[in-house]
Amino acid sequence: METAINIAADVRSGKRTAESVVRESLDAIESGNGKLNALLGVFSSAIEDAREIDRRIAAGEDVGVLAGVPIVMKDNMLVRGERCSAGSRILENYDAPYDSTVTTRLRAAGAVLIGRANMDEFAMGSSTENSHYGPSRNPWDVSRVPGGSSGGSAVAVAAGFAPIALGSDTGGSIRQPAALCGIVGLKPTFGRVSRHGLMALSSSLDQIGPFARTVEDAELVMGVMQGKDEMDATSSYAPAGASEDKSANEVKGLRVGVPKEYFVEGMDENIKKSVLDAVAEFERAGAEIVPISLPTAEYALAAYYVIQPCEAASNLGRFDGIRFGYSSEGQTLLESYERSRGEGFGAETQRRIILGTFVSSAGYSDAFYKKASKVRTLIKRDFDEAFKRCDVIAAPTSPSLAWPIGEKFADPLSMYLSDIYTVSANLATIPAMSVPCGFVDGLPVGLQLMARPFDEQSLYRAGKFYQSVTDHHLKTA
Amino acid sequence: MISNEQITHIAKLARLRVEPENVAKTAGELESILVYVTKLQELDTEGVPELAHGDGLSNVFRADVANGCDQDERSRVIAAFPHREGNLLEVPAVFQDRTE
Numbered sequence: 001m002e003t004a005i006n007i008a009a010d011v012r013s014g015k016r017t018a019e020s021v022v023r024e025s026l027d028a029i030e031s032g033n034g035k036l037n038a039l040l041g042v043f044s045s046a047i048e049d050a051r052e053i054d055r056r057i058a059a060g061e062d063v064g065v066l067a068g069v070p071i072v073m074k075d076n077m078l079v080r081g082e083r084c085s086a087g088s089r090i091l092e093n094y095d096a097p098y099d100s101t102v103t104t105r106l107r108a109a110g111a112v113l114i115g116r117a118n119m120d121e122f123a124m125g126s127s128t129e130n131s132h133y134g135p136s137r138n139p140w141d142v143s144r145v146p147g148g149s150s151g152g153s154a155v156a157v158a159a160g161f162a163p164i165a166l167g168s169d170t171g172g173s174i175r176q177p178a179a180l181c182g183i184v185g186l187k188p189t190f191g192r193v194s195r196h197g198l199m200a201l202s203s204s205l206d207q208i209g210p211f212a213r214t215v216e217d218a219e220l221v222m223g224v225m226q227g228k229d230e231m232d233a234t235s236s237y238a239p240a241g242a243s244e245d246k247s248a249n250e251v252k253g254l255r256v257g258v259p260k261e262y263f264v265e266g267m268d269e270n271i272k273k274s275v276l277d278a279v280a281e282f283e284r285a286g287a288e289i290v291p292i293s294l295p296t297a298e299y300a301l302a303a304y305y306v307i308q309p310c311e312a313a314s315n316l317g318r319f320d321g322i323r324f325g326y327s328s329e330g331q332t333l334l335e336s337y338e339r340s341r342g343e344g345f346g347a348e349t350q351r352r353i354i355l356g357t358f359v360s361s362a363g364y365s366d367a368f369y370k371k372a373s374k375v376r377t378l379i380k381r382d383f384d385e386a387f388k389r390c391d392v393i394a395a396p397t398s399p400s401l402a403w404p405i406g407e408k409f410a411d412p413l414s415m416y417l418s419d420i421y422t423v424s425a426n427l428a429t430i431p432a433m434s435v436p437c438g439f440v441d442g443l444p445v446g447l448q449l450m451a452r453p454f455d456e457q458s459l460y461r462a463g464k465f466y467q468s469v470t471d472h473h474l475k476t477a
Numbered sequence: 478m479i480s481n482e483q484i485t486h487i488a489k490l491a492r493l494r495v496e497p498e499n500v501a502k503t504a505g506e507l508e509s510i511l512v513y514v515t516k517l518q519e520l521d522t523e524g525v526p527e528l529a530h531g532d533g534l535s536n537v538f539r540a541d542v543a544n545g546c547d548q549d550e551r552s553r554v555i556a557a558f559p560h561r562e563g564n565l566l567e568v569p570a571v572f573q574d575r576t577e
Contacts, residue, residue, distance in 0.1 A: 081553070097553035098546070191534065204529055233537040234530065302514040313491060320492075322568050327559035333569045334492070342494035350493055354484070354503060355510060357491040371517050373527035378520065380528055413509050429530075 004069045004163040004217045008110070011057065011068030018053040018068030022046050022112050025070040029115065029161045037136045038146075038155035040075055042115040043082055049112045064110035066224060071106055072156040072165035075116040076123060077208070078197040079103050086199050087119040087131040087149075090319055090326040090344030100197020101229045102166060102208055109224040117165055118152030121346045123173055123201045124312065125149050126418045129409050130348040137405070138181060139477035140443055144402040147177030150211070154181040157211045158477055164221055165211040170202050171304050172397075172422025174209045175434040179397035179446020182436045182475065184463065185211050186218045189453045190429035191236030193222075194229030202311035203234070205426040213473055215435065215463035222456065241457040249468045251461065252286035257390030261297040262421060268400060274438035274445040275396045281469055282394070282462070290390045294382040297424055299375050304423035305416055306359050306372035312349075313356030319344065351412060380428040387452045392462045396421050397434040397446035425450055433459045436472040444472070479504045479511070 010016040026042060033039050043049075056063050073079060076086040078096035080103075085091040103113065120130035128136040128151030138146040139159045146155045150167030154177035157165050167174040169187035178185025186209040193208045200206065210221040229235045258279055263272055283289050321327040321340025328339035345353070359368035386393060399420055408415045425432035430453050437447035447466070451458040467473055481500045484507070488495040495503055546554075560567035 080550075094557060095553065097557065098550045190530075230539070233539070234534065236534065296520070299517060299520060302517050305510060306514050306517070317492075321559065324557040325559070329569070333571055336569050337492040338494035341492055342496075345493070350495075351503070351506060353491045353493060354487055354495075355507060358479075358483075358487050358507060358511075359514075361487065361490065367518070368514065370527060371522060372514075373529065374522035374525040375517055375520055376528040377525050378522070412506055413513060416510070416513075427528075 002163065003214055004066065004212065004220055007069050007163060008065055008067045011053070012063070014057065016068070018050040018112060019047060021068045022050040022070050022114060025114055025162050028159070032159050032161065035137065035142060036139060036155050036159055037118055037134055038152045038159060038161060039072065039115045040085065040118050040133055040152070041083055043079065043113055046070075046112055046114045053110055053112065064108065065220060066106060067110035069111045069164060070114045070162040071111045072115055072117050072153055072162045073103070073113055074150050074153050074165070074167050075119050076168060076199040077102060077166060079113055079116070082116065084116065085132075086123070087121040087133060088344065088346065088349070089132040090340075092132070092326065094325055098197065101194035101231055102225050103197065105225050114162060117150070117156055120149035120151070121349050122199065122312070122316065123149040123168055123170055124348050124352055126172070126176060126415055127405075127408065128152060129405065130346055132346055135405055138402045140182065141402065143404055144443070145180070145405050147180035147398070147402065149173040151177045153211050154178055154183060154185065157181070157183050157213065160476065163212065163217060166208060167211055168198055168201070168206055168208050169426065170205045171308060171426050172419045174211065175397050175422050175432060175446065175448060176418065178211055178434040179448075180402040180444065182444030182472070182477070183211055183213055184215055184218050184433065184435055184473065185209065186222065186433040186456070186459070187425060187431065188222065188226065188456060189236070189238070189431045190426075191234055191238070192431070192454065192456070193225050194232040194235045196229055196231035200315040202308045203315065204311060205308060215433075215460055215467055218433070219460045236454070238454040241455070249465050250285075251282055251465045254282070254287040254392065254458075254462065255290050255390040256282050256287050256462070257290045257292040257386055257393040259292050259294045259297065259386070259393060259395060261294050262395040270440040271396050271399070271401070271445050274440065275394065275447055278437040278447045278466060279394050281466060285465065285469070292386045292390060292393065294386060294424070296375065296378045296382050300379055300424040300427055301416065301420050303372040303375040303379065304419070304427060305355070306368045307376065307427070309352040309356030310360045310369050311356070313353045313360070316345075316349065316353060348412070376427045379424055383428045383430055391451065392458050393450040395448045395450070397448040401440055401443040401445065421448060429453055431456045431459055433463055435463050435466055437466070437470070438472055439475070479508045
């Protein structure tokens, strides 16, 4: 699959039709999805939407910078009239009544939405094994997980079903599957992209972002999606930053921070080597490598697994079996709630609801929820301090390579530990991106780049440079 | 140590039904996660404010007016109701036991 930039250029210039591009995508899905279970459904309107783009181009209209680009949505983003299940049984028969803001903006730029990607139920998980519809499979080795929770989206891009897919990232759910599948995944700054029409998981952490093969493609999609939306009060007015970056592919003088807490004794030596080799590329090109410290980093995962379940338990309260979704009647109202939720939610979702309810309940909320929210401030201060001395931070994305399906499924805590390098960016609300930086035993490794709030521009600059001097992103499964 | 009674109580607060045979397993899982997150207590957070929104946005207001929605959206929202009669939405009785 070629890049979104090339496809849009071809379609806009009339070299190819949007319909032919979308048909290629649908053919790839048709032949490959049975094995990978990346997509839960294809949108029936895709071909007609593509034809409409072609008609408008034929009529001389400018249809936008994503002309004819096929895009896969995560199954928690609303597309009017299409099924949207969030990987859950409780929404097995739910059709979206309206469009999310990202849906509207992508279509307004000429993109064609082609289907919805598998995910861990309500975006809780690191492997897609928590999907009610079965796990997605890693295209580099189908016996292994693709990561999660946006695993289906990552597989869709890695397998060439589409050049772009959207994910949502609450604690690493875009970056970690991007790393495990060998593609680019960007979690923007909190507030950068509207969440109107995204099913809420953890409202102080969730962000929508793109998967792509190249940093240029991710930047292109961000340009379309980002910016204030009156429908999301938490979306930010922050300006987008310069779109044409003179220093692209050039990092002379860029200060790259390397946090010692992310390279500790006992970590996977091969992953460590891949990431440090990547850092060396920056140094060779004239970047300044700055050793930094993020002393609260080792507490980030603990803070995350208090705050995230609290917010999830609250947000998932809307599933009552009455207004939408799976409904099971009991003898009393209480029993109807308990049955609808007990039968509709999967095991991990129930586990987090129990955990979140416990740590926010009377007698425990000071020790857990409030404590974690204060620790969150300390984590943010660490980054504020670090960014006085550097412009981007380089670290691993995932502590492990893609693991065999089933390996961590029975042990929730070991699954949670796979988010150890990614949760900090969500807690500190900063942008972070995973870029392919090598292979170990034929499995991809991801380099994580982090930057100051609303400075995605530095991530693009660093990422584009890195992809210009390496070819990891050009390899396909 | 998380007791089985605590799990049953929390599940009730969360409006979930944990099957009796799963209560002990749930308690064990919760216990192991709580042991891990208890490391937060090692940090001194005296005088540190809680962080809720990183962008510092606050008091985001809009006019208190109903915007409504188009007919298509309205009918889709109604169609999503599990129990209804035409456009009338059916909800269970709040105060009555169904056996009464």
